[in-house]
Amino acid sequence: MRENGRAVGFIAAWDWPEGYLEIGSAWVDARHRGIGHGNRLVVEIVGLVRALVGDRAFAVTTNPRFVAAALHAGMRLHPDWHGPIPWAVTCGKCDFFAESDKPGCPKRNASCRLLL
Ligand SMILES: CC(C)(COP(=O)(O)OP(=O)(O)OC[C@H]1O[C@@H](n2cnc3c(N)ncnc32)[C@H](O)[C@@H]1OP(=O)(O)O)[C@@H](O)C(=O)NCCC(=O)NCCS
Secondary structure: OEEOOEEOEEEEEEEOHHHOEEEEEEEEOHHHOOOOHHHHHHHHHHHHHHHHHHHHEEEEEOOHHHHHHHHHOOOOEOOOOOOOOOOOOOHHHOOOOOHHHHHHOOOEOOOEEEEO
16 A cells, blocks of 8 residues: 555465465554554455455454454454364464463453454
């Protein structure tokens, strides 16, 4: 996303095995936040990834603004981190907890959200 030739926003979709696409890495320049750019970025990428992979699109975030933008774009909070998106792609990739501690992670569905 550009304004007057300057980048003010960015978002990406990262591919995972078996055709899953993760929406993430959203960023809006701090001087331009809170005026709807995040919403516009997420709406646009949700449309693109759903056209490409349907219900294999997902996002994982700890940012409440991103959660709000994703809900605004039609994504929904999904409490089950095992399916339909496999654990290996949701919690399996998290670097904050050792593999053995992941099943009891206190962040999951609290500060850390899965959206489909
Ligand atoms: C997350 C980010 C991209 C959002 O961009 P933005 O331009 O500020 O977002 P918007 O102005 O479009 O607002 C998005 C939603 O957040 C809501 N919001 C604003 N401040 C909020 C807050 N403090 N808590 C919760 N929601 C908030 C807005 O009301 C809006 O929701 P709505 O349309 O339902 O009303 C931006 O804040 C950012 O770059 N953050 C740092 C990088 C980051 O953490 N990215 C997330 C990676 S997953």
